[in-house]
Amino acid sequence: xxxxxxxxFASISFAQSLTTDQANHLASLPVKCIQQEYPNKLNQxxxxxxxxxxxxxxHPAFYGCxxxxxxxxxxxxxxxxxxxxxxxxxxxxxxxxxxVNLSKENIAAEIAYFEKSHEKSxxxxxxxxxxxxxxxxxxxxxxxxxxxxxxxxxxxTDLIVERYIEFLPKLLYPxxxxxxxxxxxxxxxxxxxxxxxxxxALQDCIKANAKRLFIEDExxxxxxxxxxxxxxxxCMEELAIMQRILPKNEFxxxxxxxxxxxxxxxxxxxxxxxxxxxxGHLVHLDGLNFSRAWNLYxxxxxxxxxxxxxxxxxxxxFTFSLPSIVDGNYEGEHWLASFALRAFEEKSKIK
Numbered sequence: 001x002x003x004x005x006x007x008x009f010a011s012i013s014f015a016q017s018l019t020t021d022q023a024n025h026l027a028s029l030p031v032k033c034i035q036q037e038y039p040n041k042l043n044q045x046x047x048x049x050x051x052x053x054x055x056x057x058x059h060p061a062f063y064g065c066x067x068x069x070x071x072x073x074x075x076x077x078x079x080x081x082x083x084x085x086x087x088x089x090x091x092x093x094x095x096x097x098x099x100v101n102l103s104k105e106n107i108a109a110e111i112a113y114f115e116k117s118h119e120k121s122x123x124x125x126x127x128x129x130x131x132x133x134x135x136x137x138x139x140x141x142x143x144x145x146x147x148x149x150x151x152x153x154x155x156x157t158d159l160i161v162e163r164y165i166e167f168l169p170k171l172l173y174p175x176x177x178x179x180x181x182x183x184x185x186x187x188x189x190x191x192x193x194x195x196x197x198x199x200x201a202l203q204d205c206i207k208a209n210a211k212r213l214f215i216e217d218e219x220x221x222x223x224x225x226x227x228x229x230x231x232x233x234x235c236m237e238e239l240a241i242m243q244r245i246l247p248k249n250e251f252x253x254x255x256x257x258x259x260x261x262x263x264x265x266x267x268x269x270x271x272x273x274x275x276x277x278x279x280g281h282l283v284h285l286d287g288l289n290f291s292r293a294w295n296l297y298x299x300x301x302x303x304x305x306x307x308x309x310x311x312x313x314x315x316x317x318f319t320f321s322l323p324s325i326v327d328g329n330y331e332g333e334h335w336l337a338s339f340a341l342r343a344f345e346e347k348s349k350i351k
Contacts, residue, residue, distance in 0.1 A: 017348050023085040025326065029337040030074035031094055033065040034101060039330070041067045045118050058113060061106040066334040069127035069180070073338040075101065076134040079149075080341060083141040095145045102149045107156050114159055124167065125186025128160045133189035136196055157193075161202050164190060168209040176238075178230030178288065183213060184237035185291075191244045207245045214238055218257045226272045231287030231339075235259060236295040243302065252306065262299070265309045271320040280331040286321035290339035293318040297346035304351070311350070318343050 018026070040055040040063070055063040062071035078094055088094065100106075113119060123131075135157040138150035174183040187206050194202035220235035239259060243251050261267045269292075272285040296314035299307045318340075325336040 018081075018085070018344060020085050020087050020089075023081050024089045026337050026341055027078060027081045027088060027094065029325065029333050030065065030077045031090070031097070033330075033334050034071060034074050034078070035097060036064045039066060043067065043122065047118055060109050061101050061103075062110065064101075066330070068123055069130050070335040070338075072127060072130045072134055073335065076130065076137050077338045077341050079134065079137045079141060079146060080345070083137070083143055083146065098149060099145065102152050104152045107152050111156050111159060114156070114163075120163070124163070125183070125190075126180040128163065129186045129189045131160055132157060132193040136189070136193040140196070161190075161194075161199065165201060165205045168205050171209065171213070174213040176234045178225065178227050178232045178234055179284070182232050182234060182237055184210075184234070184241045185232050187241045188237070188244065191241065206241075210241050210245050214242055215254065219260070220258055222259070222261055222269065226285060226288050229281040229284045230272070231284040231291060233288060233292050233295065236292055240295050240298060243299065248303075252303075262307065262310065269313055269317075271317050274321075274324070277324055277329050277332055283324070283329070283332040283336075286324045286332060286336055287339045289317040289321040290336070290343045294339075294343040294346040297343065297350060301346065301349040301351070314347075318347070 037054065037056050042055060042058065044051070044058065046052065059068055059071075062068045062075070065071040065074045075098065078098060082088055082091065082094060114122060131153075135150065135153055138146045138153060141147070141150075171183065175181045176183070187210055190202065191206050193199070194206060217238065220238065222235050225233055225235065235258075239255060239262075242254060242258075246254060256263060261269075272288045274283055274285045277283045277286070293314045296307075296310050296317070300311055300314065321336070322340060324332055325340050326333070
């Protein structure tokens with residue numbers, strides 16, 4: 001079975017878009033987990049025993065897929081696939097699951113949790129970033145169900161936007177980890193949503209603070225990557241946000257100082273290898289391969305003249321980890337499909 005899975009995914013890795021069968025495979029994982037309450041990792045600060053509640057009671061919208069942020073990007077995956085593939089298997093069943101989870105009442109309960117004075121840092125900024133990706137996907141869809149759910153989710157999104165604007169000026173130093181707290185990644189989806197929604201205050205805040213945090217950086221140490229449990233590349237995530245906020249000429253000048261390796265056709269970047277995919281932290285490295293790939297594809301799509309030589313590198317990273325997303329281990333299955341789908345999304349933009 002694993003051999004069949006490998007060849008299935010290897011055969012689609014260089015396609016610019018997904019077939020319906022391939023989309024069904026990717027959808028099957030978030031479908032399975034968005035209403036699976038356990039196992040669950042709660043990132044909760046307890047004030048007293050009254051706050052000891054089940055995940056579904058605390059987060060009725062986003063209690064599945066092991067943790068809050070994985071649930072959010074699992075929902076994004078399904079909305080994306082439903083919008084791109086009208087003949088997706090079990091389409092109405094999936095839509096009904098989304099409607100149940102993203103009801104007005106459930107989103108109101110999520111807002112109540114975020115408004116607790118001791119939870120202001122909850123999911124900051126990784127989960128926030130994915131939530132704005134979900135909102136963006138719902139709003140660009142022409143599906144009736146998506147427009148309804150976009151309205152339901154908007155109050156939570158508006159709260160998160162307020163949190164960004166309040167928090168970013170307080171972040172005096174960037175967090176450069178290759179995991180959830182990475183500051184640069186926490187801004188990319190938020191920026192894309194701010195541009196789409198014409199939210200100038202959020203755009204201004206992200207631009208000003210990203211430039212403050214990153215504009216002086218030079219010679220990012222690619223050779224330090226990866227750390228043992230990375231699923232994000234600190235160097236590539238910084239490139240991703242600076243590419244978004246800087247005009248083209250400024251970005252090229254900055255990137256030649258920050259990442260001169262990317263301009264060399266001889267530069268090699270080895271894929272990240274996983275020693276044990278049943279270990280929830282070590283399997284992060286499959287996600288690193290996908291996130292490197294989507295950022296490389298994004299560069300290639302927007303700057304083909306400068307970066308088209310990186311396509312083989314992006315494909316190698318993408319292909320290497322594709323078989324692992326359906327290996328039967330929940331440690332990776334609850335989130336890796338979303339990361340693979342992000343890479344497909346960016347690859348599809350390359351002409």
